[in-house]
Amino acid sequence: MTYTTTEENYIKAIYHLEHEHESVGTNLLSAAMQTKPASVTDMLKKLEAKKLLHYEKYRGFRLSDQGNKLALTIIRKHRLWEYFLVEKLGFNWDEVHVLAEQLEHVSSEDLIRRLDEFLEHPAFDPHGDPIPDVKGKFRKINQDNLLGLPLKKNLKVSAVKNQESEMLNLLTQYEIKIGTQLKILRRFAYDGSVEIRIEKNAATILSKQVAQHIYCNL
Amino acid sequence: MTYTTTEENYIKAIYHLEHEHESVGTNLLSAAMQTKPASVTDMLKKLEAKKLLHYEKYRGFRLSDQGNKLALTIIRKHRLWEYFLVEKLGFNWDEVHVLAEQLEHVSSEDLIRRLDEFLEHPAFDPHGDPIPDVKGKFRKINQDNLLGLPLKKNLKVSAVKNQESEMLNLLTQYEIKIGTQLKILRRFAYDGSVEIRIEKNAATILSKQVAQHIYCNL
DNA sequence: GTAACAATTTAGACAAATCTAAATTAATAA
DNA sequence: TTATTAATTTAGATTTGTCTAAATTGTTAC
DSSP states (O other): OOOOHHHHHHHHHHHHHHHHOSOOOHHHHHHHHTSOHHHHHHHHHHHHHTTSEEEETTTEEEEOHHHHHHHHHHHHHHHHHHHHHHHTTOOOTTTHHHHHHHHTTOOOHHHHHHHHHHTTOOSBOTTSOBOOOTTSOOOOOOEEETTTSOTTOEEEEEEEOOOOHHHHHHHHHHTOOTTOEEEEEEEOTTTOOEEEEETTSOEEEEOHHHHTTEEEEO | OOOOHHHHHHHHHHHHHHHHOSOOOHHHHHHHHTSOHHHHHHHHHHHHHTTSEEEETTTEEEEOHHHHHHHHHHHHHHHHHHHHHHHTTOOOTTTHHHHHHHHTTOOOHHHHHHHHHHTTOOSBOTTSOBOOOTTSOOOOOOEEETTTSOTTOEEEEEEEOOOOHHHHHHHHHHTOOTTOEEEEEEEOTTTOOEEEEETTSOEEEEOHHHHTTEEEEO
């Protein structure tokens, strides 16, 4: 079975939404896909016909096993390409997401197998997200964001869960990247901002919006 | 200006046909694109509107300067990816054409610039075809096929101008690749076949169909 | 329990790239 | 030069993914 780029993008979006929200509906999906709810309904029917999801009209939908598997292979391709772009071609980590969105739809199992080998089977992409293996398995890591982690502990940044250039640029400004050592000094209830010390530098305050996307290992 | 994958494929096909035939028409192009002549006419109008070619109905068409430039950037991308697939990922030269057809449509000047750098500016792809530089310039080489080259001279294979897997497989069988040394012993007028000696091996006879696609430097 | 509202779906239309069948133009051959 | 043939184009339809506007279903507040 082969799938169009659009179909693949829907499947990927549904996968991510299912992991970020406990309930996913037509409206939420249409926002994520930047289309209208009516268009989503049309596509849901098509994806159900292809057995990529379970769907009952007006009641909801969720990925089938097959859909889940497809999502993982797309995510695997995306993250391998991101790793390639940063490690081999020297891109900055904030430039690669858009490119990987194109490359992830190139269809060839053989290509991905060889790319994975060439890159020596990386386990994490440049943003710290785990790369699924051929079977869709990936390392589960215990991580939380700066809003939930304990104070005064030595932490190491393990992931950044927002791929927008503006966000990643800001992090470069703060000198925060994957692997950066930091300590949470305190939280301000008023606006949810977080004071941290990065390595041995002076303390800085991160807004809640920024802090919630920075993850460290427990 | 951005172009759809289909538009790019038309432009690339027209470029190649213009270099292989002195006259290119709707029928020839439709055969190359595996579509019907009527579809070609529709696309010609669209490409003219985008100023990629000059077109007068019933009279003919040819690439404009802009179209020519676009063709060269697509060919550049295609050949760089082929080089990458063979040299870095270890593909055989007969497997890469189809993959490169997908990769060539990934749009990012930056990506190609970096890929070119990573590969250390290769001048020829794995089939011996020259890779255009950023400005669309490429090394002109004096080469001819085994039907036109002189007898009894030491020759070196510089290109194979047929990317079908069956053809390239056959060459592997004969142990012919880019750089192979050979000598033409004689030609048989009856069927156009050519007797050659490859390196120090026993003599073999190649059919006309095969011989015409093997090119050597003069 | 039902009225109001929100979420979702249907109906009908459109652009891109294609098709078939019919019409038109150009080339050629007598 | 004109008739025939070949090449090309037009007309009208189809598929994919999208849209708007209207209808339907489900949920929630009273």
